[in-house]
Amino acid sequence: MSTRELIQAIRRHWRWGTLPLVGSALFVVYRYLDGVAGGSTEPLSRVAVKEFGGGTGTVLLLVPLVLLIVRFPVHGRKAYKNLPAHALGVVVYSFLHTSWNWAFRTGIYGLAGWGRYDYGHMPTRYLMEFPLDLMAYVIVVVAVSMIQRARATREREVQMVRLQEQLQRARLAQLQTQLRPHFLFNALNTVSSVMYQDVGRADGVLQALADILRKMVDQSERTVVPLSEELSLVDAMTQVMEARFGDRLRVKHDVEDGVLDWPVPPLL
Known part of the structure; x- marks a missing residue:
């Protein structure tokens, strides 16, 4: 998948990018109710800021993360060669995601006048957030890989x-190349057999043969033709054969009017 194709896919499926925000909203409800159950007095607004900080960070990092996965796929015969890139990628992703959480919450706390936000000891915070970020990274890798495989x-x-x-x-063309010489050979034999007995009938056969050849030329560049047109060709062929076999050959069409416009492959 090229970068252009990826961008087009993102435009078509951008709604999937809202899933982290939906998940954040669910976590807001969970964290708030968990705090209420435990006797916490933290307002819902501050709980929302904490959880949506992580959700917005995931959304912002989703596109470069997908680009990395597409550039270094984890499926295929040589996928193991891309593992170092993903090992580095998950570390960078976790660092940026945790840093965004700190910056987002610090900024909102300052704008809202809630005082200074304390995110704790940052080196420890980076280590603490890494397992969760690793899980998120793996989920995105699996999802993108499944989409690529599909x-x-x-x-x-x-x-x-x-x-x-x-x-x-190709098979139809081969069949046509076999039928055309065979039919022309029989038609010329028919003309030869009747021209000394009935000149008028021989002339009719030649006219029918000319009509057949004209239709064959018209159909030569088409893979399908209307059924009515193919039946017209069959009628002309029947006229040639009747001149040869006489009363021994009778052809009757039993075709519904509603199917005359249906496309069919030309026989000749």
Whole structure:
């Protein structure tokens, strides 16, 4: 997946980026109710600032994180070569995410007049947040990898369908190359057999043959034609065959009017 394709995919599926914010909202409710149950007096607004700080940080880092995963995929025969990149990536992600939490909360506390925000001992905080950030990183890696695999599978299926269509067209073309000389040979034999007996009938056969050849040229560049057009060609072919076999050959069409416009592959 190229960067351009990734950007297009993000535009189509941008709503997935709201999941961290939805998760943050759920955690706000959980943390607040947990505090109430434990006798905490921390206001809901401050709980929301703490939780949404992490959610917004995840959203901001999501695009570069996905770009990293696409650039260094974790599936395939040589995926192990990309593990060092992801080892460094998760460390950088955790550092930036924790730093954003501190900056976001500190800024909101200052703007709201709540005083100085104390995030504790930062080196310890970085270590404490790392397991959670690692879990989030793994979830994103798994999700992106599954999407890539699904997309690759879909592309292979589309390619397989195209190959099958090309194969069917090749088989039809081969059948047409076999039928055309055979039919022309029989038609010329028919003209040869009746031209000394009935000149008018021979002339009719030649006109029908000319009509057939004209239709064949018209259809040569098309893979499908309307059923009505193909039946018209069959009628012309039948006229040639009836001149040869006489009353021994009778052809009758039993076709519903509603299907005459349906596309069918040309026989000749």
